[in-house]
Amino acid sequence: MKSKLNLDPKVIDSARSCAARIAESMQTFIDRHTTVSTERTILRLLGVDGVDDVDTPLPNVVVDAIKDGGGLPKGVAYWMGNTMIQTGLEPQAIAEKMASGELDIMKLPMASSEEAEAKILPIVEAALEKIKAQTAKRENYLATIGEGKKPYLYVIVATGNIYEDVIQAQAAARQGADIIAVIRTTAQSLLDYVPYGPTTEGFGGTYATQENFRLMRKALDEVGEEVGRYIRLCNYSSGLCMPEIAAMGAIERLDVMLNDALYGILFRDINMQRTLVDQYFSRVIIGYCGIIFNSGEDNYLTTDDAYEAAHTVLASQFINEQFAVLANIKEEQMGLGHAFEMDPDIENGFLYELSQAIMAREIFPKAPLKYMPPTKYMTGNIFKGHIQDALFNLIAVWSGQSLQLLGMLTEAIHTPHLHDRMLSIENAKYIFNNARALGEEVEYKQDGIIQKRAQFVLTEAEKLLHEIEKEGLFSTIEKGKFGGVKRPKDGGKGLAGVCVKDGHYFNPFIPLMLGGAK
Secondary structure, eight states: OOOTTOOOHHHHHHHHHHHHHHHHHHHHHHHHEEEHHHHHHHHHHTTOOOBOTTOOBHHHHHHHHHHHTTOGGGOHHHHHHHHHHHHOOOHHHHHHHHHTTSOOGGGSOOOOHHHHHHHHHHHHHHHHHHHHHHHHHHHHHHHHTOOOOSSEEEEEEOOSOHHHHHHHHHHHHHHTOSEEEEOBOTTGGGOSSOOOSOOOOOSSSBOOOHHHHHHHHHHHHHHHHHHTSOOEEEEEOOGGGHHHHHHHHHHHTOSEEEOOSSHHHHHHOBOHHHHHHHHHHHHHHHHHHTOEEEOOGGGHHHHSOTTTTHHHHHHHHHHHHHHHHHTTOOGGGEEOEEEOOSOTTSTTHHHHHHHHHHHHHHHSTTSOOEEEOOOTTOOSOHHHHHHHHHHHHHHHHHHTOSEEEOOOTTTTTSSOOHHHHHHHHHHHHHHHHHTTTHHHHOOOOTTOHHHHHHHHHHHHHHHHHHHHHHHOHHHHHHTTOSTTOOOOTTOSBOGGGEEEOOTTOOOTHHHHHHHHHO
16 A cells, blocks of 8 residues: 555665664573563463462562572473472472472472473463463454454553452443553552452552452453453553563453563663563563553653654654564554654644654554553643543544543543543544544645655654664663663663573473464
């Protein structure tokens, strides 16, 4: 399809190739390293769950013991396989005996890596079958009860209490929502463990736990059958437990997960080495089970200027796309992020926002783009805010966005009430219905504001990507090229949880998930 923006395909190809080389150079680093959270993820996929007598999650108990014993470079899969050989126990029983002090797996005789891998393989295959069954259940729902039209109406619940979240989520689905995002409690991304069980207290959101995922999934299936369309569930695969939460999402059939290669580095000060290693395994899992990931480029525009820094959003989208390619994620699962965040006082700002949105759609034609609402310039004036959200909704349907996180007229005042959400859904449905085919009807003036803006942003993004390739991604982040935020390579949270793999390391899930996803 010819570009309505007259974007130069050679510039797009150059930018994409450059991003691919950046991602591949980082993959060399990733392949040499593992982290405590990556190893805990393997345990969770093997079925290890629960807590000890002081509420420490059993995956943490096991991995901490292995790390303290100097065995982390070999990988937890080896130590579990070896312990199964030596004791005849299953992974859950091994973890429980370690927690009670009855078993020290570091002192057992050591089988070969090949023997350990062979021993653990049947449990790995059984785990993958459970995940495949959940994916098949989603596909069956979509084939039988169907889904809403794109842009999907995407709303949040954030009470802190999972049981109250369930009530609000079902109400939103009845009002027309297609995706429910359970906002995670403030600062959970900085916890180096995943809390256990259902939770009823959280600040600004609700804890991401496997039981909370299960409760919300059950509730959305129930209301989806009632309203006659599949309701997607979204949560956060980010922070110090990024791959663990991806595994929980796969097990409990989440449909969308916030998952960005750079977000935790820039906005949560998590060490960049830790984040880049963890994002790979998290994305392999996401790709395998059909989850759509949402990247976080929209966040750049809360710390940088949306007009001046628009090219950094596009450059990051290219990089996130290529990290996803390396994890074997289909383009149809790449919810690359962007946002309607320009200062509303900019003359012709609507045209610039439209240009940016159409450019993203043309460059990533199959991706389920995640379009974020105005937040930075919401003032508490609910009447103006509702108009800002209406303009955002108009651009979304015009430019063919996919996942539309609805703006709230009470943004910057409080967590949305049920009636705030109802008004936002009503606003979007009205505009989507009345302007459904607008984008198909409109062409753009040759060398007009919209075309020239998109061409400029693309050219600047390509230049930035070539600078990043020359400089290296680590150094680029240190210099604050994304979101105006600088982070040191050896600083931030979680670096102590990174280690170099030894020559006998294996993670049995990655090759099987990559092979199974093709």
